[in-house]
Amino acid sequence: MSLHEATTPAFRANARAALDNANLQAALRGSRGNFITKRARAREDLPEFDALRDRARDIKDHVLAHLDLYLEAYEAQVIASGGHVHWAETAEEARAIVLDLCRMAGAKAVNKGKTMISEECGINDFLAENGIAPVETDLGEYIIQLRGEVPSHIIAPAVHVTVPEIEAAFRKAHTHLDPDRDLSDLAALQAEARGVLREKYFQAEVGITGANMLIAETGHSVIVTNEGNGDLTQSLPRMHIVMASLEKIVPTLEDAATILRILGRSATGQEMSVYTTFSRGPRRPGDPDGPEEYHVVLLDNGRSNMLATPFQDMLRCIRCGACMNHCPVYQAVGGHAYGWVYPGPMGAVLTPSLIGVEQGGQLPNASSFCGRCEEVCPVRIPLPGMMRSWREREFEKRLTPAAMRRGLGLWAFAARRPRLYRIAARLGAGLLSRLGSKTGRIASLPFARGWTGERDLPAPQRGGTFMDRWKAARR
Amino acid sequence: MAGERNAMPERTVALFVTCLVDMFRPSVGFATVKLLEDAGCRVEVPPVQTCCGQPAWNSGDRENAKAIARQVIAAFEGYAHVVVPSGSCAATIARDYERMFEADDPWAARARALGARTHEITAFLTDVLGVTEVGQKAPVSVTYHDSCSGLRSLGIREQPRRLLASVAGLELREMAENDVCCGFGGTFCVKYPDISNVMAGDKTRNIAATGADMVLAGDLGCLMNMAGKASREGRAFRARHVVEVLAGDLATPPIGEAG
Numbered sequence: 002m003s004l005h006e007a008t009t010p011a012f013r014a015n016a017r018a019a020l021d022n023a024n025l026q027a028a029l030r031g032s033r034g035n036f037i038t039k040r041a042r043a044r045e046d047l048p049e050f051d052a053l054r055d056r057a058r059d060i061k062d063h064v065l066a067h068l069d070l071y072l073e074a075y076e077a078q079v080i081a082s083g084g085h086v087h088w089a090e091t092a093e094e095a096r097a098i099v100l101d102l103c104r105m106a107g108a109k110a111v112n113k114g115k116t117m118i119s120e121e122c123g124i125n126d127f128l129a130e131n132g133i134a135p136v137e138t139d140l141g142e143y144i145i146q147l148r149g150e151v152p153s154h155i156i157a158p159a160v161h162v163t164v165p166e167i168e169a170a171f172r173k174a175h176t177h178l179d180p181d182r183d184l185s186d187l188a189a190l191q192a193e194a195r196g197v198l199r200e201k202y203f204q205a206e207v208g209i210t211g212a213n214m215l216i217a218e219t220g221h222s223v224i225v226t227n228e229g230n231g232d233l234t235q236s237l238p239r240m241h242i243v244m245a246s247l248e249k250i251v252p253t254l255e256d257a258a259t260i261l262r263i264l265g266r267s268a269t270g271q272e273m274s275v276y277t278t279f280s281r282g283p284r285r286p287g288d289p290d291g292p293e294e295y296h297v298v299l300l301d302n303g304r305s306n307m308l309a310t311p312f313q314d315m316l317r318c319i320r321c322g323a324c325m326n327h328c329p330v331y332q333a334v335g336g337h338a339y340g341w342v343y344p345g346p347m348g349a350v351l352t353p354s355l356i357g358v359e360q361g362g363q364l365p366n367a368s369s370f371c372g373r374c375e376e377v378c379p380v381r382i383p384l385p386g387m388m389r390s391w392r393e394r395e396f397e398k399r400l401t402p403a404a405m406r407r408g409l410g411l412w413a414f415a416a417r418r419p420r421l422y423r424i425a426a427r428l429g430a431g432l433l434s435r436l437g438s439k440t441g442r443i444a445s446l447p448f449a450r451g452w453t454g455e456r457d458l459p460a461p462q463r464g465g466t467f468m469d470r471w472k473a474a475r476r
Numbered sequence: 477m478a479g480e481r482n483a484m485p486e487r488t489v490a491l492f493v494t495c496l497v498d499m500f501r502p503s504v505g506f507a508t509v510k511l512l513e514d515a516g517c518r519v520e521v522p523p524v525q526t527c528c529g530q531p532a533w534n535s536g537d538r539e540n541a542k543a544i545a546r547q548v549i550a551a552f553e554g555y556a557h558v559v560v561p562s563g564s565c566a567a568t569i570a571r572d573y574e575r576m577f578e579a580d581d582p583w584a585a586r587a588r589a590l591g592a593r594t595h596e597i598t599a600f601l602t603d604v605l606g607v608t609e610v611g612q613k614a615p616v617s618v619t620y621h622d623s624c625s626g627l628r629s630l631g632i633r634e635q636p637r638r639l640l641a642s643v644a645g646l647e648l649r650e651m652a653e654n655d656v657c658c659g660f661g662g663t664f665c666v667k668y669p670d671i672s673n674v675m676a677g678d679k680t681r682n683i684a685a686t687g688a689d690m691v692l693a694g695d696l697g698c699l700m701n702m703a704g705k706a707s708r709e710g711r712a713f714r715a716r717h718v719v720e721v722l723a724g725d726l727a728t729p730p731i732g733e734a735g
Contacts, residue, residue: 017670329657333674367668369661369675370534372628386575392536401536405667413532413540416495417547422526430499441734442707451666455673456704459500459732467493467502471521 006123007356009340012363019334028163029335036326039270040377047272053263058380060256061317064248065308071217071250072299078220082282084295092122095300099124099209099242102296103133106240108206114224114231115139116211117155117320118244118300120342121355124209135209136201138230140194147174153336155343156268156322161335164190198230208234208292212245213320214260215297218253221281222297225264225274232278241280241292246300248316260319267379268321303355311390315350317380324374324384330367339364346374346384353391362400365391423468430461438463489517490555492548492594494565495527496696497717501731504696507723508561508597514723515605517557524551528560530568534662538576542583545573549586557604558594561719562695563626564662566596571629596626597719598636598694609642612724617647619688620718621679621702622655623695636694636718643721649686653678660701676705683713690714690730692721703731 008015019025044050064071076086087102089095099122103111111128113119113135125135125146137146141159145152147170152158159167168184171193184190210231212222222243224231235241251257265271284291307313325331325345336344341361343351349368353361365388374384395401401409415422437443437460446453464470489512493505509519529544548569552558560566573587601607618640626632633655640648659665659675666672679702683691690713691706693699703715714730729735 013668013670016668020670020674329659329675329678330668330671333671367664367671369624369657369659369664369672371624371657371661373624373655373657376628389534389536392534393538394536396536396538405535405663409532409535409537409540412527413537413544416526416529416532417540417543419524419526419547426495426499426526437734439734441729442704442732444708449666451669452704454669455708456676456701457707457732459700459703459707461500462502462728463735464502467498467505468521468523468525470502471493471505472523475521 007341007360009352009356009361009363012338012340012367015338015340016334016367019338024163024166025161025335028161029332031163032157032160033332036269036322040267040323040326043266043270043272047262047266050263050266053259054379054381057260057263057319058317060251060259061319061380064250064252065313065316068247068250068305068308071252072247075215075217075220075250078217079282079295079297082220082295083285084220084282084297086297086299089298089300090302092300092302095122095244095298095302096124096127098298099244100127100131100133102240102242103128103207106206106294108133108240110134110136110201110205111207111209112136112138112202112205112234112238113142114208114210114226114234115142115158116209116244117152117342118211118246119209120151121302122244122300124244136198136205138198138202138234139226140191140228140230143194143198144170147171151337151342153344154322154325155320155347161337202233202237205238207240207242208236208238209242209244210235212243212249213264214251214257215245215249216252216254216257217250219281221254221257221279223257223261224278225261225276226278227269227275229276232276235278235280236290236292239292240294240296241283243280243295243297244300245297246302246304248304263379264319264321267323267377307354312350312354312387314382315347315354315387317382318347318351319380321379323377323379327373327377329371329373330369346388347382350382350384350387350391358391358394358398359400362391362395365389366395423466426466427469430466433458434461434463436460487517487556489519489557489559490552491519491521492525492528492552492558492560492565492569493521494560494562494696496700497561500700501696501717503725503728504561504717504719507717507719507725508559510723510725511597511601511610511719512559514610515601515607517605520555522551528565528568530565530572531663533568533572533576542576545576545587546583549573549583549590553586553590556593557600558590559597559600560594561597561717562697563596563623563630563632564695564697566594567625567629570594596630596632596694598639598722599630599632602635602638607639610639610722611642612722613644614721614724614726615645616690616721616726617649617688618690618692618721619649619651619683619686620654621651621658621683621691621693621698623693623698624657626694627655632694636692639722640692640718646721649688651682651686653682658698658702660698662697665701672701673705676701677709680706680709680711684711688713690716692716692718694718699731707732
């Protein structure tokens with residue numbers, strides 16, 4: 002998905018369609034609670050978990066305060082280990098750099114580990130348009146690539162797909178296999194994907210991975226995976242390209258270890274992911290394997306503009322997905338409704354930052370501010386507070402819908418004038434109370450269809466407002 | 477309870493009744509007053525009160541939010557304690573007011589001072605007054621919904637449960653996902669009714685699964701949402717504000733029922 006294809010302004014319609022999609026709802030209901038239970042158990046098992054969260058937050062804050070310094074140090078280390086760093090200010094620049102590198106490597110096929118930055122840059126479509134075949138090697142990414150979709154979750158990209166849908170996608174794509182084979186369970190599907198992908202590992206000239214962290218002290222990039230696909234992707238082809246955004250920097254290996262301790266636990270409840278892979282530079286003489294060339298594409302794409310704004314804290318994000326796993330809005334509509342690369346609470350803050358509040362402004366509004374995301378965020382990003390900051394920007398820019406502004410304005414006018422408010426409350430309570438006098442509730446109200454469409458409005462008690470009754474009783 | 481009352485020094489408490497209780501369910505205000513008076517407090521209701529301003533604040537309208545905050549601060553800062561029968565409105569006063577003003581604005585310090593003295597009712601009774609029992613009897617089974625702001629901004633979880641445990645004959649049956657939003661969320665419920673409705677439906681299903689007679693909570697907004705959804709679905713359980721049970725007011729019809 003590229004910048005131009007964001008359907009974020011249509012969030013409401015997207016959400017409605019998601020709620021009406023029975024397969025999607027089945028998938029969301031099926032996975033609901035799994036991540037939550039696992040994270041809770043992992044947290045219980047590690048007494049210092051919350052203290053580690055504080056440390057991780059402080060590490061990231063420190064990096065963001067000295068980002069230029071750490072980026073330079075990181076670049077120097079990559080160069081010293083024989084690698085190259087390419088700075089991309091925009092997604093377009095990153096695309097062009099990756100294409101150039103692929104052409105340099107004579108690539109016809111590119112294998113990919115899981116990388117959200119490549120999604121942000123729309124790498125797959127771009128490479129395909131230029132005659133290079135991208136192959137996703139993460140099982141979830143592979144499934145959605147076959148289905149022509151984008152990830153609906155930052156760590157579980159195919160969480161919206163049901164097992165029968167995966168089977169259908171595999172039967173359609175893997176026509177060289179026995180049509181009568183049994184694909185009825187997840188294990189069979191995994192085995193088939195492994196077999197198909199295994200061949201592709203040896204065909205690609207370039208492997209693209211993301212990075213969960215970049216270490217300034219050593220020039221390492223770090224990926225965490227559970228399938229081992231990332232390791233094969235980056236060590237078998239002759240060129241390894243790391244695509245990462247610049248806030249992924251941490252100062253030292255020890256800092257990386259601190260963050261790893263909260264990352265797996267927050268994401269999947271694992272103490273550590275199955276694979277945690279550090280890579281630096283190309284294969285050295287005597288190394289048994291590894292790429293001949295090692296390139297890092299460092300993407301800004303609007304992030305440096307977030308520094309020194311109310312949204313800077315968002316750059317602490319380590320992409321664990323805990324916020325969306327715990328978000329009741331995400332659980333209801335899934336990730337695609339958000340309409341751009343990053344869904345859930347972190348997407349609701351990041352998306353307007355990266356594509357503009359005019360495009361992304363729906364997302365920070367689509368929250369009940371329940372605060373569960375902030376409660377579980379491993380680096381304590383105040384997500385609801387930042388969504389509120391976006392709402393303020395929208396209000397200042399007059400992007401808030403006119404009806405909403407008028408309603409709020411009227412209400413605030415009265416709320417600032419207690420005597421007028423008293424009268425309005427008295428009249429309103431009286432009217433609603435009469436409307437609901439028979440049943441104690443109101444089933445339909447023309448100016449409040451948002452409420453009464455799917456629920457009744459409990460009517461005010463008879464006998465007047467509290468303030469009137471208090472005054473009458475006590476004076 | 478009577479013994480404790482005599483031991484308690486007389487305190488004056490200002491009641492911030494909240495706009496929803498004022499308009500929709502004054503009995504919650506009176507139940508709150510009763511609980512406070514039973515605990516030895518003298519209750520005053522400053523007449524200059526409308527709403528805490530949360531709708532403006534959460535909609536990005538900082539100017540109106542600040543104006544309403546200044547009004548509340550001026551009207552309530554003379555009291556030793558401000559008590560609110562809502563975790564959400566209490567959190568707005570206790571946590572958000574200070575954030576509305578620039579650090580060097582004198583109103584910021586006044587907001588902070590008021591915030592430190594502002595309490596949700598069940599937290600005030602237990603944490604400040606040390607109330608351990610309310611001396612009531614209610615042969616009902618209840619389930620308790622933890623409203624989001626009270627739970628996460630103010631840390632209210634055990635307080636209402638401790639007080640409910642002191643009600644003779646009352647049985648608390650915890651529901652699944654009792655800490656998950658009911659879908660109210662202030663203006664969220666009318667801005668995104670489709671999503672809000674799904675969240676409300678999940679909530680009423682979890683409530684019904686306990687088989688409890690009624691759902692209790694500390695916030696009228698959430699309660700109206702849950703009660704309104706439940707009556708539309710034809711659910712059997714009732715909804716009440718927790719202070720009604722704690723104050724022994726089961727005579728008033730439940731939320732959304734005619735009396």
